Amino acid sequence: MIDDLDRIMAVMASSFDPAWGEAWNRRQVEDALAFGNCHYFLISVEGKAVVEPEAAAGFSLSRTGYEEEELLLLAVAPEYRRLGLGRSILDALKLAAAGRGAKRLLLEMRKGNPAQSLYSGFGFYQIGERKEYYRTPAGNRIDALTFACDIV
Ligand SMILES: CC(C)(COP(=O)(O)OP(=O)(O)OC[C@H]1O[C@@H](n2cnc3c(N)ncnc32)[C@H](O)[C@@H]1OP(=O)(O)O)[C@@H](O)C(=O)NCCC(=O)NCCS
Numbered sequence: 001m002i003d004d005l006d007r008i009m010a011v012m013a014s015s016f017d018p019a020w021g022e023a024w025n026r027r028q029v030e031d032a033l034a035f036g037n038c039h040y041f042l043i044s045v046e047g048k049a050v051v052e053p054e055a056a057a058g059f060s061l062s063r064t065g066y067e068e069e070e071l072l073l074l075a076v077a078p079e080y081r082r083l084g085l086g087r088s089i090l091d092a093l094k095l096a097a098a099g100r101g102a103k104r105l106l107l108e109m110r111k112g113n114p115a116q117s118l119y120s121g122f123g124f125y126q127i128g129e130r131k132e133y134y135r136t137p138a139g140n141r142i143d144a145l146t147f148a149c150d151i152v
Pocket residue numbers: 015016072073074075076077080081082083084085086087088109113114115117118119121
């Protein structure tokens with residue numbers, strides 16, 4: 001039987017370019033979910049919450065903090081991109097985070113990630129920059145940008 005961790009890892013495997021070293025391994029996801037403050041959302045191809053036994057087209061992983069919810073990972077499998085699923089995942093995250101008491105969403109991404117267009121269009125605005133914060137598997141340093149999105 002496919003469980004939700006399998007669903008997350010299936011999308012993870014196809015979604016992240018290994019050149020950036022951004023994908024998490026199964027153990028990292030398992031460890032995050034073992035803490036009560038981490039949450040995931042799985043979206044189906046039709047743009048709805050996944051129902052057993054469907055596969056997932058995308059997912060988010062987030063962490064709840066005091067009045068804030070940090071988006072740790074967001075991915076949509078390549079064959080389902082530019083169909084609005086990423087935006088739908090953010091909609092679902094915002095709603096769920098509000099229900100958990102969050103006043104804003106936070107995220108951090110590598111400078112130059114095209115995902116920035118999605119985030120800006122959704123209402124995220126830049127709040128910080130960390131110079132040479134990430135190191136790629138090839139050893140290159142890349143800046144990190146941090147963004148917030150108010151939940152009103
Ligand atoms: C980023 C990602 C989640 C977007 O998912 P998606 O389902 O394709 O996004 P959507 O279809 O909801 O996009 C909504 C809007 O965001 C913008 N957008 C999304 N992806 C974009 C891209 N690659 N380049 C430019 N704009 C983009 C567009 O304005 C798009 O609207 P449009 O298609 O009508 O022009 C997906 O590309 C992905 O999984 N990337 C690899 C993993 C990653 O980098 N995750 C983010 C950092 S953790």
